[in-house]
Amino acid sequence: MDCTKHVTLEFGIPYRDMLPDKVLCIPIREDWSIADLMGAFLADNHAFVEQSAERGYFDGQKLKAVYTLNGRLVSVEERITDGDSIRVIVPIVGG
Amino acid sequence: MQYGYMGSYVRVDLTEGNITFQTFSDEELRKYIGGTGLGTKILYDETDITTDPLGPENVLTFNTGPLVGTKAPNFGRYHVVTKSPLTGKYAEANSGGKFGPALRKSGYDGIIVTGKAKKPVYLSIDNGKVELLDAAELWGKDTYEVGDWMKETYGKTSVCCCIGPAGENLSRIAAIMNDGRDGRTAARCGVGAVMGSKNLKAIVVRGNKEVPLFDKDRFNAVSKEWSQKIANGPGKDVLGLYGTSCGLEGTEVMGDLPIKNWGQGNFEGAKKICGPAMAETILTKRYYCGQCVIGCGRVVEVKEGKYALEESAGPEYETLGTLGANLLIDDLAAISTMNVLCNRYGLDTISAGCTVSFAIEAFEKGLLTKDDLGGLELKWGDPDSAIALIGKIARREDFGYWLAEGSKIASEKLGGIAPQLAVHVRGLEFPAHDPRGANGLALQYITSPRGACHLSSFTHDFEYGGGGPKLNFPDEAFNRFGYEGKGAFVAQYQDLMALFDSLTGCKFVIFGFEGKPLEKIRMFLELATGWDITEEELMETGERIMNLKHLYNLKCGWTAEEAKLPYKMYGITRGSGGAADNIPNAGLMLTQYNKVRCWNEHGIPLKETLDRLGLEWTAPSM
Numbered sequence: 232m233d234c235t236k237h238v239t240l241e242f243g244i245p246y247r248d249m250l251p252d253k254v255l256c257i258p259i260r261e262d263w264s265i266a267d268l269m270g271a272f273l274a275d276n277h278a279f280v281e282q283s284a285e286r287g288y289f290d291g292q293k294l295k296a297v298y299t300l301n302g303r304l305v306s307v308e309e310r311i312t313d314g315d316s317i318r319v320i321v322p323i324v325g326g
Numbered sequence: 327m328q329y330g331y332m333g334s335y336v337r338v339d340l341t342e343g344n345i346t347f348q349t350f351s352d353e354e355l356r357k358y359i360g361g362t363g364l365g366t367k368i369l370y371d372e373t374d375i376t377t378d379p380l381g382p383e384n385v386l387t388f389n390t391g392p393l394v395g396t397k398a399p400n401f402g403r404y405h406v407v408t409k410s411p412l413t414g415k416y417a418e419a420n421s422g423g424k425f426g427p428a429l430r431k432s433g434y435d436g437i438i439v440t441g442k443a444k445k446p447v448y449l450s451i452d453n454g455k456v457e458l459l460d461a462a463e464l465w466g467k468d469t470y471e472v473g474d475w476m477k478e479t480y481g482k483t484s485v486c487c488c489i490g491p492a493g494e495n496l497s498r499i500a501a502i503m504n505d506g507r508d509g510r511t512a513a514r515c516g517v518g519a520v521m522g523s524k525n526l527k528a529i530v531v532r533g534n535k536e537v538p539l540f541d542k543d544r545f546n547a548v549s550k551e552w553s554q555k556i557a558n559g560p561g562k563d564v565l566g567l568y569g570t571s572c573g574l575e576g577t578e579v580m581g582d583l584p585i586k587n588w589g590q591g592n593f594e595g596a597k598k599i600c601g602p603a604m605a606e607t608i609l610t611k612r613y614y615c616g617q618c619v620i621g622c623g624r625v626v627e628v629k630e631g632k633y634a635l636e637e638s639a640g641p642e643y644e645t646l647g648t649l650g651a652n653l654l655i656d657d658l659a660a661i662s663t664m665n666v667l668c669n670r671y672g673l674d675t676i677s678a679g680c681t682v683s684f685a686i687e688a689f690e691k692g693l694l695t696k697d698d699l700g701g702l703e704l705k706w707g708d709p710d711s712a713i714a715l716i717g718k719i720a721r722r723e724d725f726g727y728w729l730a731e732g733s734k735i736a737s738e739k740l741g742g743i744a745p746q747l748a749v750h751v752r753g754l755e756f757p758a759h760d761p762r763g764a765n766g767l768a769l770q771y772i773t774s775p776r777g778a779c780h781l782s783s784f785t786h787d788f789e790y791g792g793g794g795p796k797l798n799f800p801d802e803a804f805n806r807f808g809y810e811g812k813g814a815f816v817a818q819y820q821d822l823m824a825l826f827d828s829l830t831g832c833k834f835v836i837f838g839f840e841g842k843p844l845e846k847i848r849m850f851l852e853l854a855t856g857w858d859i860t861e862e863e864l865m866e867t868g869e870r871i872m873n874l875k876h877l878y879n880l881k882c883g884w885t886a887e888e889a890k891l892p893y894k895m896y897g898i899t900r901g902s903g904g905a906a907d908n909i910p911n912a913g914l915m916l917t918q919y920n921k922v923r924c925w926n927e928h929g930i931p932l933k934e935t936l937d938r939l940g941l942e943w944t945a946p947s948m
Contacts, residue, residue, distance in 0.1 A: 243575055244602055245563035287560045287793075295791060297580065302592075304579050304904035322791030323564055324582065325573035325601070325622075326643025326758065 236260075236313035240272065243320045246296075249282045265298050265317060266307045288321065297322045328355065329540040330392030330855035332435050336456050338449060340524050341382055341441030345456050348438060356857060356867075357940060360391035360435060362418045363828030363871040365407030368438060369416070370874060374947070375882045379411035379516075380496060380523040382442035388429065388487075388529070391829040392854050394617075395430030395537045397549035399556050400835040401850070402427045402616030404512070405827060411523075412498040412516040412677075412732050413753040415879045416775045418827070419502065419517045421487075422615030422623075423510030425531065426830060428485040432533035443525040448488075450480070453533035461527040465494065468670035473506020476530045488528035490672025492720040493518030497730035499677035499719075499755075503669060508613060508623075509639030513674035515754060515776055516732070540856035548853060552846065556838030557619040565622040565834055566612065568601030570643035575600045577647070580790055581763035581905025584652040586706060587683035588749050588760060588894050591903025595656025599646050608658055610637055620834055626662050633659035633709070641665040641675070647758025648679025653686065653712055660709035664716060671720035677732060678719060680755035682712050684733040685725075687747045693740050698725040746893040751778035761895055761910055764789040764806040768910035769816045769919055772889040775875035783819035784833055794819065795841045807908055813918025821868035828871055870939040873923075873931055877944045886929045889916055 240255045247253035259268060273280050273294065280289075288295045293307075299318040300309055311317065334347040350364065358364045365387045372385045386408045393401035404426035410417030429437070433454040446461040464472055469490040476486040487504035500518030501511045521527075539545045557566075564572040577583040578596035585593040597603060604624060613623025624640030641649070641661050645668075650661045668675045688694040689704040696703055700723065704711050718726025728736040733755055737748035749756045754777025761768035766785040774782035788794030789806040797818040803811035825847065826833055839846045844861040852859060876884075890896075891912055899907050920927060924935040936942045 244568055244572060248563065248567070286563055290793075295793070297576065297791065299579055304581075318579075320576045320579055321564065321573070322576055322580070323573045324577055324643075324759070324787045324790050324792060325565060325568075326570040326577075326647070 238268065238311055238314070239316045240268065241316065241318045243318060245286070245288070245321060246283065246319055249279050259311060262310065264308050264310050265300070265305070268311060268317065269294065269307070295321060327538060328352065329538050331355065332430055332433055332535065332537065334434060335436040335438050336434050336451060337438045338458065339441045340439060340443040340447065340526060343458055345458065358871060359828035359867060361389050361405045361828040361830040362407055362824065362875070363867070364436070365389040365405055365418070366871060366874050366878060369407050369409065370878050370881070370944070373409050377409050379409045379414065379520060382440070382524070384409050384520055386439040386520050386524065388437040389830065390426050390430050390435055393850055394830055395427040396539065396854065397546050398617060398850050399549060399553040399619045400617060400832040401829055402618065403830040403832060404429060405830055406502055406512045406517045408517055408520045409882070410515040410776065411519045413777050415752065415882045415884060416875050417515035417517060418776050419512035419514040420827065420830065421504055421510045421512040422618065422832065423505035423508055424485045424616040425487050425504040427616035428531045428533070430537055431535050432531040433535045437529065439524060439526060442523065446525045446527050448528040448530065449526065451529070451531045453535065464527045466491065469503040469672050470507050470670050472528055476528065477506065480530050480532055484530050484532040486528050486530040487512070489518045489521045490670055492672045492730070493522035495720070495722050495730065496522050497673065497719065497722070498732045498735070499674050499681065499730065501672050501674045503672050507638065509666070509669040510615065511669070511674070513676060518672050539854050541853045545850070545853040548849060553619045556835060559838035561620045561834055561837050566620050568605055569622050569624045569640070571599070571601040571604060571646050574643060574646060578651070579904050581900070581903045582759050582786065582790065584647055584756065584758050584760055586654055587652060587687045587747065589898070589900065591900035591906055593651045593654070595654070596651060598656040599650045599658050599661060604640065604658055608662060609640065613639070615832070618832065622834065628659040628662060631659060633657070633663040635659065635662055635666060638662070638666045639669060644758045645675040645679065648676050648683070649712070652679055652683040652758070654707040655709050655712065657709055664709070664713055667713060667716050671716070673716065673720055676757050677755040678716060680749060681719065681729050681733045681736065682715050684737065684748050685715060685729055688740060688744055691743070693742055693744050694725060700724040749892050749894055751891065752888050754778050759786050760905070761891065762900065762908045763905040765809060765910040765915065766806070766812050766816050768891060768895065768912050769812055769915040772891060772912055772916065773816065773820070773919060775879055781833060782823055783816045784823055785816055785819050795836065795843055797822070809911065809914055812915045813922045817919055817922045820872050821865055824871040825864055825868035828867070866939065870941060873935065873939055873941055874944070877931065877941065877948065880930065881947050889929060
C-alpha cells in the first residue's frame with residue numbers, strides 16, 4: 232500500500248485472543264473511515280475472519296463490534312487520520 | 327407421579343415449630359411451573375397489603391424448577407420469593423451455586439417458611455428428613471463461618487444458605503448467601519432481613535434422591551448434547567474466560583457503567599477492573615455453579631499488599647460497577663476485599679455499593695458529616711473509607727444504622743436534596759447499568775415487579791448488541807436510543823425471562839441456545855415432565871407469571887405514580903461518554919407497554935387479560 236499514514240488498531244476480547252498481537256499499527260489511505268480500515272484488515276486476515284465467524288461474531292458481513300476513536304465512542308463511518316487510535320470492542324454486556 | 331418434580335415443598339411454621347409438606351396440583355404446576363412462578367402464587371395467596379415484611383406473618387419461600395438437580399445445562403439456580411422490606415412489595419432474589427440442586431436431591435422442590443422462632447434456629451433437610459435445630463452457636467457468625475461449620479457438621483456434600491450479621495441486624499439490603507466461601511448470593515430486595523426477622527439463621531440440605539424424569543434416557547442425551555454446544559458456544563470466549571465483567575470496558579464506553587454515583591460519563595479506571603485485567607492479575611480459577619457449563623464465576627487471590635486476600639470468590643460485574651466505578655475505585659484488590667466483606671456480612675453488593683456512593687455524594691455536599699459517621703471521612707476513590715462504611719452498615723453503627731435501611735430511607739432521613747442523590751426505583755437500588763445508555767432499560771426498571779432490576783427483561787444486553795432472540799416486535803426495537811416497539815420489546819422479553827425464572831435457569835444460557843430459547847426450553851420441559859406443551863403456551867405462562875407479580879404489587883397498594891425513574895435519570899445528563907446526552911422518555915414507553923400488556927393507563931390489567939391468562943381469581947383482591 233502506497234501510504235505514509237498509520238493508525239493504531241487495538242482489539243478487546245474476544246478478538247484479541249484470536250490474533251497474535253492485540254495492538255496493531257495499520258497503514259491507511261487518505262479519507263478512510265473506520266469501516267474502510269476494518270474492511271482492509273478483514274480482507275488481509277482470513278484466519279481471523281474464519282475464527283470469528285465460527286464463533287458467531289459476525290452479523291451478516293460485519294464484525295460484531297463497537298469502536299472508539301481516541302477514547303470516544305464513534306460510528307463505523309467516522310473518518311480517521313494519521314496517529315489515531317481505534318479500539319474494537321465486542322458489544323456484550325456480560326453482567 | 328408428577329414427572330420433573332420431587333412432589334412437595336417443606337412448609338415450616340417457625341412460631342409453632344411445625345413441619346408439614348405441601349403439594350401442588352398438576353394444573354398449578356403447569357400454570358406456574360416453579361421458581362418465581364410458584365413462589366409468586368404462594369406469596370399472593372398468603373400475604374397482602376397488611377403484611378409486615380419483617381413480621382412473622384410474612385412468608386419466605388425458596389423455589390426450584392423441574393430441571394434443577396438434573397443434567398440440563400445451566401438450570402441449577404434457586405429463587406427466593408417474599409414480601410420485600412426494602413420496597414414493601416414483591417421481592418425475588420436468585421442465586422446459583424450448588425444449593426438449588428442439593429435442595430432437590432434432599433427430596434423437595436422448595437421450602438415455605440412462616441412465623442418467627444422464639445430463638446435462633448436452622449433448618450436441616452437430610453435426604454428427606456426435616457428438622458429444626460438450635461442455632462445459638464451460629465448466631466453472630468458471618469456467612470463463611472456458617473458455611474465452614476455446616477461442612478464440618480454435615481459433610482462435604484451438604485450445602486447451606488444462611489444470613490450474616492447484616493441479616494441478623496435486619497438491614498433492608500441484607501442478602502441470603504449460599505455455598506459458604508464460594509460466595510453465591512440471593513442478593514436483592516432485603517431477603518436476608520426477612521430470614522433474620524424469623525430468627526432463621528441457615529438452611530442446610532443434602533441428599534442423593536433422583537429427580538423423576540418422564541423420558542430419562544432422551545433427557546440425558548439431549549442434556550449432554552446441549553452441554554457440549556453451550557460450553558463451546560459464544561459464552562466460551564467471553565463469559566467463561568473473563569467472567570461477567572468481560573464486557574466492563576464496553577459498558578464504560580457505551581455509557582452503561584455507573585460512575586461517581588451515576589454522575590459521570592467516563593472512567594479511565596475501567597481498564598484496570600475489567601474481566602481481562604482480572605484474568606491477568608488476581609484470577610486463580612473459574613467457578614461453576616451447579617449444572618453450569620460456562621463457568622463465569624471468578625476465584626481470586628491477592629498475594630500481598632494492603633488488600634491481601636486468601637483465595638476467595640471474586641467480584642462479579644455488578645460488584646465491580648457499584649463498589650468500583652461508582653465509587654471511582656479502580657483497585658481490583660480493594661474491590662475484591664469489599665466483595666468478600668459484603669459476602670461475609672451478608673450484604674447485597676449492588677445495594678451496598680449504591681448506598682455507599684450515595685453516602686459519599688451526600689458527604690461531599692455537606693448533608694452527611696464526620697460527626698454522623700463516628701469520625702469517618704468519605705472520599706471518592708478511597709477504598710479504606712468505603713470498607714469502613716460497609717462495616718458500619720452491616721453493624722448499624724452511627725449513620726450506618728440508616729444506610730442499612732437502603733439509600734431511599736437514608737436519603738429521606740437526611741432530607742433536603744438528599745433524595746435527589748439516591749438512585750433507585752421504589753427503594754431497590756439500581757444495578758450497574760445506566761438506563762440513559764439504553765431506553766429499554768429505563769422501561770424495564772420502572773416496570774420490573776421488584777423495582778430497578780436488569781434481569782426482568784435482560785434487554786440491555788440485546789440493545790447493546792448482544793444478539794437477543796427475535797420475538798414478535800420490530801427490529802428497530804434493538805436501537806438503544808430509539809422508541810419504536812420498545813413496549814413490546816420489554817414486555818415480551820419480560821415474559822420470556824419470567825419463564826426462565828420459573829425454571830430457575832441461568833440467563834446466560836440464552837446465548838448458547840442458537841437464538842431459539844423457547845424451542846430448547848420446550849424440549850427439556852417436555853422430556854422432564856411429559857407435558858405436551860407448545861412454545862406459545864410457554865410464552866403465555868411467562869406472561870401469566872409477570873402479570874401475577876404485578877397483581878401482587880397492586881394488591882399491596884402499587885400505583886402508576888411509582889412507575890418512574892429517580893431524579894438523576896430524568897433530570898441530569900452526564901455530558902460525556904457513550905450516552906452523554908440521552909434522557910429516556912419513560913412515559914412514552916410506558917404508554918406503549920401498558921397497551922401491549924392489555925393494561926389500562928393506570929397499569930391495571932383489563933378483565934379480558936385476567937380471563938385470558940387464567941388469573942380471574944385475583945380480581946376480588948384488586
